[in-house]
Amino acid sequence: MQPRRVAVLGGGPGGLYAARLLKLAQPACEVVVHEQGDRETTFGFGVGLAAGTQRKLEAADADTLRDIRAAGRRHDMTMEVGGAVARVRNDHLIGIARTELLDVLQRHAEKAGVQLEYGSRRTADDLDADVVVAADGVGSATREAGEFGTRVETGRGLYLWCGAAFALDDAVFAAVDTGHGTFVTHAYPYAPDRSTFLVETDEATWRAAGFETPDLDADGTDARSLDHLAAVFAGHLRGHALIGNRTRWTRFRTVRCDRWSDGRVVLLGDAAHTAHFSIGSGTKLAMEDAIALVAALGEEEAAAAAFARYEAERRPAVERLQELARRSRLWWESFPSRTHLPVERLMVSYMTRAGNVPLDRFAATSPDVVGAALGQYAGVAPVVPGDVTGWVLEQAAPAPGGLDVAETVVDAVVDDPWGPEADAVVAGSAGAAAVRVVGPPDRSALLTRLDLAERLRLEAGAVVTVEGPPELRDDLAAGLVSGRADRVALVAS
Numbered sequence: 001m002q003p004r005r006v007a008v009l010g011g012g013p014g015g016l017y018a019a020r021l022l023k024l025a026q027p028a029c030e031v032v033v034h035e036q037g038d039r040e041t042t043f044g045f046g047v048g049l050a051a052g053t054q055r056k057l058e059a060a061d062a063d064t065l066r067d068i069r070a071a072g073r074r075h076d077m078t079m080e081v082g083g084a085v086a087r088v089r090n091d092h093l094i095g096i097a098r099t100e101l102l103d104v105l106q107r108h109a110e111k112a113g114v115q116l117e118y119g120s121r122r123t124a125d126d127l128d129a130d131v132v133v134a135a136d137g138v139g140s141a142t143r144e145a146g147e148f149g150t151r152v153e154t155g156r157g158l159y160l161w162c163g164a165a166f167a168l169d170d171a172v173f174a175a176v177d178t179g180h181g182t183f184v185t186h187a188y189p190y191a192p193d194r195s196t197f198l199v200e201t202d203e204a205t206w207r208a209a210g211f212e213t214p215d216l217d218a219d220g221t222d223a224r225s226l227d228h229l230a231a232v233f234a235g236h237l238r239g240h241a242l243i244g245n246r247t248r249w250t251r252f253r254t255v256r257c258d259r260w261s262d263g264r265v266v267l268l269g270d271a272a273h274t275a276h277f278s279i280g281s282g283t284k285l286a287m288e289d290a291i292a293l294v295a296a297l298g299e300e301e302a303a304a305a306a307f308a309r310y311e312a313e314r315r316p317a318v319e320r321l322q323e324l325a326r327r328s329r330l331w332w333e334s335f336p337s338r339t340h341l342p343v344e345r346l347m348v349s350y351m352t353r354a355g356n357v358p359l360d361r362f363a364a365t366s367p368d369v370v371g372a373a374l375g376q377y378a379g380v381a382p383v384v385p386g387d388v389t390g391w392v393l394e395q396a397a398p399a400p401g402g403l404d405v406a407e408t409v410v411d412a413v414v415d416d417p418w419g420p421e422a423d424a425v426v427a428g429s430a431g432a433a434a435v436r437v438v439g440p441p442d443r444s445a446l447l448t449r450l451d452l453a454e455r456l457r458l459e460a461g462a463v464v465t466v467e468g469p470p471e472l473r474d475d476l477a478a479g480l481v482s483g484r485a486d487r488v489a490l491v492a493s
């Protein structure tokens with residue numbers, strides 16, 4: 001279609017990128033971005049952009065990506081627990097200040113001929129346009145006012161998004177135990193003098209530390225929490241303070257919508273869907289949506305058909321990432337329960353938490369970490385065998401094909417291995433010396449079963465065997481090294 005006028009609601013990464021790509025593809029179309037904030041002010045600190053995202057942005061708009069890369073900062077990734085550190089090299093992961101990213105996107109949008117209007121909050125109904133792209137973020141008022149079949153799932157854990165005025169050497173995941181409980185940081189450098197410093201914790205720790213009642217400064221930042229956390233992470237912060245920007249404790253909201261369009265309005269980015277911050281994909285999803293929406297508008301005659309094409313193209317990728325993000329969120333929310341693992345095994349657990357990185361692929365890129373983890377798991381010197389999965393399965397005490405006499409069978413299909421249903425299963429297994437966790441043969445069920453098994457090991461203290469089909473032996477092997485199971489049983493379905 002060739003819209004005469006397109007209004008973009010929201011000048012975040014998704015809205016600005018969609019506006020530029022649309023103006024480049026359809027120069028005759030009038031494209032206006034309406035942003036409620038000032039041009040220079042934004043929330044947050046840095047965002048991360050991984051290699052796959054950069055490849056997609058390169059294909060869509062090499063000029064913009066060049067400037068994003070120039071403003072970004074590459075870093076490796078480290079996990080640190082109890083003073084021990086594991087490092088994973090990553091040549092293509094960059095952190096970039098959200099302000100810098102928006103500056104690049106604003107400049108490129110204007111260069112293409114997009115009009116940017118700042119400083120007034122608008123609604124879709126206000127806007128005279130053939131198409132309204134609602135890129136108005138996670139709290140989208142457009143989404144709330146329309147018929148999109150919205151569902152919001154709120155995470156159990158709490159997090160604060162802070163910054164620090166120095167560049168860390170690498171991205172750091174670090175856990176600190178305090179008298180109140182464990183705080184974990186996800187931190188990474190994004191400028192020569194800046195790092196993102198996100199801190200998360202569980203509700204019990206948050207309450208025990210007295211954070212329930214915020215102590216807000218003039219900017220709306222919970223200054224008392226920042227001071228407290230700066231002391232907790234003093235070693236990692238090298239004496240720097242934590243910086244806020246309207247920063248207060250939040251629970252992550254995962255947004256899902258049954259439909260992404262309603263009449264002439266189409267949702268994009270966080271307005272349509274969110275994915276937990278621990279997979280660092282919100283900006284990526286918003287910018288990839290922009291690419292697909294602009295292509296669909298060019299390929300179809302009518303708005304409804306273009307929106308349907310856009311949604312059909314994007315929904316599978318978005319839902320796949322939301323499922324990875326859900327597993328990742330659950331892993332981080334339960335993180336304190338596994339800090340007893342040696343740091344390399346913890347890194348394997350992290351990399352395999354959502355079933356997205358096979359153990360043998362991780363071994364090929366990080367042989368030092370995986371070699372150490374395999375050695376720790378089997379009680380031998382570090383080793384990277386040719387067939388990692390086969391080797392791991394050989395090390396585990398063999399589980400009998402049939403039931404051990406003393407085994408209690410757990411055959412529970414739960415959605416959330418740390419939710420109330422799973423709590424009841426774990427409580428019901430208290431006192432069992434050996435447990436066999438069985439269930440459906442599909443991969444999603446097996447990954448959840450491994451998570452439940454990990455809880456049974458840690459909380460019920462049982463020796464836990466997990467059953468799974470032979471074709472998912474890679475997941476079972478990763479589960480053994482990660483401490484999710486003591487034994488596995490390959491059972492053909």
Ligand SMILES: Cc1cc2nc3c(=O)[nH]c(=O)nc-3n(C[C@H](O)[C@H](O)[C@H](O)COP(=O)(O)OP(=O)(O)OC[C@H]3O[C@@H](n4cnc5c(N)ncnc54)[C@H](O)[C@@H]3O)c2cc1C
Pocket residue numbers: 009010011012013014015034035036037044046047048049120121122123135136137138140141160161198268269270271277280281282283284285286
């Ligand atoms: C703690 C945390 C860490 C994150 N880390 C990462 C990361 O490492 N990598 C990553 O890719 N993503 C990360 N994200 C996610 C990322 O910030 C968002 O997913 C991304 O900004 C979404 O882009 P967007 O354009 O859809 O929406 P936003 O960036 O939220 O932009 C929406 C814009 O719309 C404007 N707006 C809203 N309503 C109106 C209105 N009525 N009128 C006019 N303007 C309006 C807002 O002011 C805002 O500027 C993180 C998020 C959080 C919370």
